[in-house]
Amino acid sequence: MRRRTGLLAAALMVAPLAACGGGSDDAGGTPVVNWYIGNEGWLDPVIEACNAEAGGAYEIRAESLPTNPDGQREQLVRRLAAEDDSIDLIGMDVVWTGEFAQAGWISPFEPGELTNVGTEEQVLAGPWASAQYDGQQYGAPLNSNTRLLWYRESRLGDRPVPATWDELFATAEDLGSTIQETGARAESLVVLFNALVESAGTSIVTVDDDGEAQVALEEGPTLKALEIMKRLGEAPVAPAGQGNLGEDDNRLAFQAEDAASSLMINWPFVYPSVVEADPELAKDYRAAPFPAVEPGLPARAALGGYNLGIGRYTQDREAAVAAVNCLTAPEQQRTIATTGGQPSVLRELGEDPAILESLPFLPIMTAQLEEAAPRPVTPNYNDVSLAVRTVLHPLSDIDDPQQTYDELKDLLERALDSQAVL
Amino acid sequence: MATTQTPPATGSVKAGGKHSGGSGGGRFQTDRAKAERKLGLKLAAPAAIVMLAVTAYPIGYALYLSLFRYDLRTPDQNAFVGFDNYALILTSSVWWQAVLSTTVITVVSVALELVLGLALALVMHRALSLRRSVRVAILVPYGIITVISAYAFAFAVAPDTGFIGDGDPLGSRLGGWAVIILTEVWKTTPFMSLLLLAGLASVDESLQEAAKVDGATATQRLFRVTLPNMKGAILVALLFRALDAFRIFDTVYVQTAGAFETQTISGLGYNALITRVNLGLGSAISILLFLFIILIAFIFVKGFKTNLGTVKGEG
Numbered sequence: 001m002r003r004r005t006g007l008l009a010a011a012l013m014v015a016p017l018a019a020c021g022g023g024s025d026d027a028g029g030t031p032v033v034n035w036y037i038g039n040e041g042w043l044d045p046v047i048e049a050c051n052a053e054a055g056g057a058y059e060i061r062a063e064s065l066p067t068n069p070d071g072q073r074e075q076l077v078r079r080l081a082a083e084d085d086s087i088d089l090i091g092m093d094v095v096w097t098g099e100f101a102q103a104g105w106i107s108p109f110e111p112g113e114l115t116n117v118g119t120e121e122q123v124l125a126g127p128w129a130s131a132q133y134d135g136q137q138y139g140a141p142l143n144s145n146t147r148l149l150w151y152r153e154s155r156l157g158d159r160p161v162p163a164t165w166d167e168l169f170a171t172a173e174d175l176g177s178t179i180q181e182t183g184a185r186a187e188s189l190v191v192l193f194n195a196l197v198e199s200a201g202t203s204i205v206t207v208d209d210d211g212e213a214q215v216a217l218e219e220g221p222t223l224k225a226l227e228i229m230k231r232l233g234e235a236p237v238a239p240a241g242q243g244n245l246g247e248d249d250n251r252l253a254f255q256a257e258d259a260a261s262s263l264m265i266n267w268p269f270v271y272p273s274v275v276e277a278d279p280e281l282a283k284d285y286r287a288a289p290f291p292a293v294e295p296g297l298p299a300r301a302a303l304g305g306y307n308l309g310i311g312r313y314t315q316d317r318e319a320a321v322a323a324v325n326c327l328t329a330p331e332q333q334r335t336i337a338t339t340g341g342q343p344s345v346l347r348e349l350g351e352d353p354a355i356l357e358s359l360p361f362l363p364i365m366t367a368q369l370e371e372a373a374p375r376p377v378t379p380n381y382n383d384v385s386l387a388v389r390t391v392l393h394p395l396s397d398i399d400d401p402q403q404t405y406d407e408l409k410d411l412l413e414r415a416l417d418s419q420a421v422l
Numbered sequence: 423m424a425t426t427q428t429p430p431a432t433g434s435v436k437a438g439g440k441h442s443g444g445s446g447g448g449r450f451q452t453d454r455a456k457a458e459r460k461l462g463l464k465l466a467a468p469a470a471i472v473m474l475a476v477t478a479y480p481i482g483y484a485l486y487l488s489l490f491r492y493d494l495r496t497p498d499q500n501a502f503v504g505f506d507n508y509a510l511i512l513t514s515s516v517w518w519q520a521v522l523s524t525t526v527i528t529v530v531s532v533a534l535e536l537v538l539g540l541a542l543a544l545v546m547h548r549a550l551s552l553r554r555s556v557r558v559a560i561l562v563p564y565g566i567i568t569v570i571s572a573y574a575f576a577f578a579v580a581p582d583t584g585f586i587g588d589g590d591p592l593g594s595r596l597g598g599w600a601v602i603i604l605t606e607v608w609k610t611t612p613f614m615s616l617l618l619l620a621g622l623a624s625v626d627e628s629l630q631e632a633a634k635v636d637g638a639t640a641t642q643r644l645f646r647v648t649l650p651n652m653k654g655a656i657l658v659a660l661l662f663r664a665l666d667a668f669r670i671f672d673t674v675y676v677q678t679a680g681a682f683e684t685q686t687i688s689g690l691g692y693n694a695l696i697t698r699v700n701l702g703l704g705s706a707i708s709i710l711l712f713l714f715i716i717l718i719a720f721i722f723v724k725g726f727k728t729n730l731g732t733v734k735g736e737g
Contacts, residue, residue: 070697077699081494103495183593185681241581241593243681252582379495382698390516393681394595411516418493418700421514421707422693 030059031319036079037091037306038072039064042340049335050326058319060089060327069093069187073382080105080311087311088320092139094130095375095385097307101133102379106309108136113321116328117141117345126303126372127345133377134211139307140324141345143336146368147191147267147302148287148361150254155262156286162263164292165228172237172263180250180264181232183242185393190375190385191302192265193392196225198300198373199293205376205384205416213378215412219405224293226401233395243394255281265290267304268359272341287361289368300373305342343369380415386422387415481712484705492702500702507706517690517707521714524686526599527674528667531606535663536656538607539614546615547622564612572676575605595682602684605673610666614659621655622648653726661722665715687711 037043047060054060065072073096079087080100092100100106109118117123117131117140124144131139149162155175162168172179182188197204200221207213232238239245239253239261247266254264255274264270274282290301308327310320326332333344337355343365349355350366359365376384391408398404414420491503511517542560549556563571577583579591579601591597625648633647649656671688678684691711695704 074696077494078696081699099495103497185679241590243595243598244590244593244678249581380698386693386697414510418496418698418703419510421511421517421520421690421703422698 030056031316033058033060033088033316033320033323034063034086035060035089035091035323036063036065036076036087037089038069039067040340042336045335045339046327046332049332050323053326054322058316058323060323065091077105083313085311085313085315088314088316089323090309090311091142091306092309094127094139094303094305094307095377095381097131097139097309098133098377099379099381100309101136101138105312106138107312107317108138109140109310109321114140114328115325116330122347123345124347124350124366124369126369126374127305127307130303130305130374130377131307139309140328142306142308142328143333143340143342144345144369145267145302145304145342146365146372147195147265147290147304148364148368149289149291150264150266150270151286151288152259152262152284153286154284161286161288162291163289164295165231168263168291169231169237175262176236177262178239178260179232179237180239180245180254180261180266182245182247182250183233183238183393183395184244184246185389186246187385187389188247189392190388191304193225193229193388194375195290195300195302195373196228196293197222199290199297200224201293201297203373203376204388204412205378207378213376213380213416215409215416217405217409217412221293222405223401226398226404228293229392229395230398230401233398238396242396257281268343268361268365269341271361272358287364289364298371299368300371301368303369303372303374305345345369378416380418383415383418383420383422384412387411387420390422481709484708484712487701488706488709490702492700492705494699494701503702507703508710510703511706511710516685519683520685520687520690523683524668524670524688527603527606527670527684527686528664531603531610532660532663532667534603534607535611535614536660538611539659540618542611542615543618543622546619560615561612563609564616566609568609568672569676571609572605572673575601575608576677592677598678598682598684602673602677605677606667606670609673610663614663617659617662618652618655621652621659624655625651657722657726661719664718664722668715668718669711687714 035047043062043064047062051059065075072091073093076087076090076096080103090100090106092106097106101108112118114137118137120128123131123141126146127141127144131137131141149168151161155177156171159171159174160167162171168179171177181192194204197217202218202221203216205213206216233242239250245253247269250264250266251270251273253259254261254266254270255277257278268287271282271285271287274285290299292299308324310317310324314320328345330344330346330349333346333349334352334354336342337344337349337352338358341359343359343362344350344352344355351363356362375381378384388408391404391411392398411420411422415422488507489502489504490500491506492500546553546557546560566574576592579586579597581590587597591601629647629651630643633643638646669688670686671692674680674684674686674689675692680686680689687707688711691704691707694700694707698704
């Protein structure tokens with residue numbers, strides 16, 4: 001008797017678990033594709049369009065993750081490490097692709113499997129590079145993003161638009177303006193450092209012929225990048241409380257009526273935001289490419305956005321791939337760009353009139369995305385990122401770039417092997 | 423009872439009573455103590471077994487994991503590495519910085535809490551009217567979840583939503599430290615004062631009266647009579663708070679995320695275990711934190727040379 005009640009209790013406990021797991025066909029025979037992704041404004045229209053187009057072949061369901069990318073990753077990593085087979089499709093921040101691929105949490109795409117984003121010709125160079133790992137394509141680029149130099153036209157007057165960091169510092173001093181650039185101990189600091197290092201002509205991490213990742217950071221170019229970060233943290237261009245400034249703080253500071261700053265480096269979301277808040281002020285907003293470290297060296301700006309990955313433990317890979325092909329199609333890309341303010345990854349939409357209307361600075365972004373520098377594609381990206389944050393924050397503490405360089409290189413070398421305390 | 427067993431006829435009542443009262447009473451207490459101890463063990467056993475199951479097992483497993491390179495991101499490289507993880511941690515400047523930061527936060531916040539907590543305990547003890555309201559008002563912060571109080575203070579000092587301070591205190595070194603310690607003190611002083619209140623209540627009123635009659639001032643009575651008599655309660659309060667404060671995580675995570683050298687040992691453990699899923703390294707950090715906690719408890723108990731039993735009024 002006791003044993004029977006025990007069994008019954010066990011069965012009762014297992015039943016709801018079974019209902020949560022798997023989950024591949026509980027919509028009346030239609031395979032369900034569970035899509036784990038941050039809560040984005042464009043999710044609903046895009047999913048509705050694809051589900052309608054599928055006509056019962058599959059049904060995409062969004063499993064919403066936190067808005068903060070670090071929070072998204074933590075939840076995903078925990079589930080993936082536990083081999084959760086309810087994860088069919090993952091919206092991965094571009095920097096997670098290497099980590100998820102190496103850990104075996106996502107499976108690569110076969111050549112020819114992807115109809116819209118499967119070849120180098122179809123996709124802008126920056127997003128394309130971010131989706132590759134170890135000679136295979138693990139990510140399907142979904143949308144992209146890059147940071148621009150924003151300025152107030154009326155305040156700049158007839159001064160030339162700064163094209164290099166030296167010019168930017170000179171213009172800021174001339175205008176008596178701060179430069180609104182993030183300084184918080186967050187991923188945004190790594191975004192800045194990576195862009196500066198790449199623009200100076202080196203990389204944080206390179207992968208050798210055997211596929212071994214190594215800390216590159218050539219001394220000369222890295223010192224130039226660190227010198228720029230040091231100057232960003234000094235008066236008069238450093239904003240007050242820089243050590244805690246994030247992207248959104250800068251957007252607000254720049255958008256204020258009596259803003260102390262006429263110059264800002266930020267993602268394009270600042271533009272739809274000002275259009276909504278103050279359409280008059282929006283007319284004074286102008287964007288320019290991310291400044292170069294040296295005249296003649298190409299500026300290699302930050303690269304953001306999502307790659308789609310297929311969960312390794314999914315029970316219906318075919319349906320997930322079909323969903324990817326729908327989500328990356330030009331119509332959906334256009335919806336994401338116009339409602340989300342983030343450029344498409346498709347070359348063919350680089351100057352799309354519909355997108356251009358809501359993102360007037362699209363051509364600058366498209367050009368920049370061809371040159372953009374992905375952050376290191378390595379399984380230990382998170383360690384690399386934490387190491388950079390640990391050493392470079394706050395910017396105002398960088399006294400001697402040479403000393404900072406030695407410290408950073410030492411910590412990064414251990415971090416790259418997951419052997420650093422961070 | 424023991425004295426009545428001695429017949430008055432044999433020897434003097436006084437001496438015999440004294441003698442048999444001493445030895446007989448002693449034997450009797452030993453028996454009783456033995457029985458009590460046995461019963462106590464039986465009563466405590468189920469709780470102890472449950473505690474062992476839910477704490478000893480995870481601690482043992484963490485100890486085991488800490489001897490491996492065990493990283494969920496690179497499963498093919500997992501291997502037994504002995505004490506390598508510990509060597510790695512103990513030679514890292516980031517680790518020692520975190521040890522220093524955690525110690526500073528612990529010492530400063532617990533010291534402030536002791537002073538404020540004692541003041542609040544005296545208020546609660548001496549309140550003539552509205553006793554219940556005063557106690558509830560003082561205890562409210564302790565009932566608030568740490569993450570919420572951390573956010574509350576972060577918003578209170580933020581440049582856009584804040585009303586405390588100029589600019590952005592969390593954007594500077596001194597400000598970051600001050601806000602973290604302020605949040606900790608605000609949140610946990612009530613706990614300290616509650617423990618101290620229990621101590622105050624256990625001090626015999628007649629001692630106060632005697633001191634008053636001898637002409638001692640209020641200050642003298644506090645430092646010469648009250649505090650020495652509640653040494654046990656102070657020890658317990660300091661020990662509990664120091665152990666808690668040393669494991670500080672939420673406040674720092676929410677307010678500075680470890681910026682400006684405010685990273686704590688728990689923060690490093692979180693980064694290794696949850697963010698980097700390097701379970702080997704993270705477990706080693708947890709074990710070291712555990713050892714620190716044991717060390718603190720040891721120092722307190724030995725250093726104060728107080729029998730913890732005094733708190734229960736048995737000493």
